[in-house]
Amino acid sequence: MTSVIHVLKAIAAGSIFFVWVVRYREIIEEFKAYGLPSWLRDFVGILNLSFTFMLFSNDLNVSLIGASGIIILMVAAVITHIIAKNPFHKILPSISLIILSLFIFIYTYSKLTVSP
Numbered sequence: 001m002t003s004v005i006h007v008l009k010a011i012a013a014g015s016i017f018f019v020w021v022v023r024y025r026e027i028i029e030e031f032k033a034y035g036l037p038s039w040l041r042d043f044v045g046i047l048n049l050s051f052t053f054m055l056f057s058n059d060l061n062v063s064l065i066g067a068s069g070i071i072i073l074m075v076a077a078v079i080t081h082i083i084a085k086n087p088f089h090k091i092l093p094s095i096s097l098i099i100l101s102l103f104i105f106i107y108t109y110s111k112l113t114v115s116p
Contacts, residue, residue: 005107009055012070012100015093016052020045034084048073055104060112067105074098 020027024045031041047069054066077094 001107005104008100008104012055012097012104013052015097016048016070019093020048034080036080044073060108063108064105064112067101067108070101071098071105074101 027041027045028038031038051066051069051073054062054069057063057066074094074097078091078098081091081094
């Protein structure tokens with residue numbers, strides 16, 4: 001199971017890196033189209049990348065914070081897409097990251113609560 005979680009973390013990290021680094025120009029345009037300020041865009045990007053790095057921490061509590069942060073940001077992204085009346089295919093990546101992060105959170109939490 002640990003290997004599966006590592007793969008899920010890698011998928012989440014790759015996805016977030018791709019969107020917030022490789023596709024950053026498109027993110028700029030999306031935030032403008034939604035009428036959101038540039039400071040919020042940059043803040044969300046910093047949080048996304050920070051939470052992603054936290055997933056790979058050896059400290060399980062830090063990993064939980066990372067997974068929780070991604071879940072919260074992706075729920076906000078889904079809500080934003082729904083308000084903007086975007087088609088489902090634009091919402092799907094956020095939903096996928098919510099599901100991946102939930103698996104990571106649940107697994108990490110179970111490791112934290114298991115008695116030695």
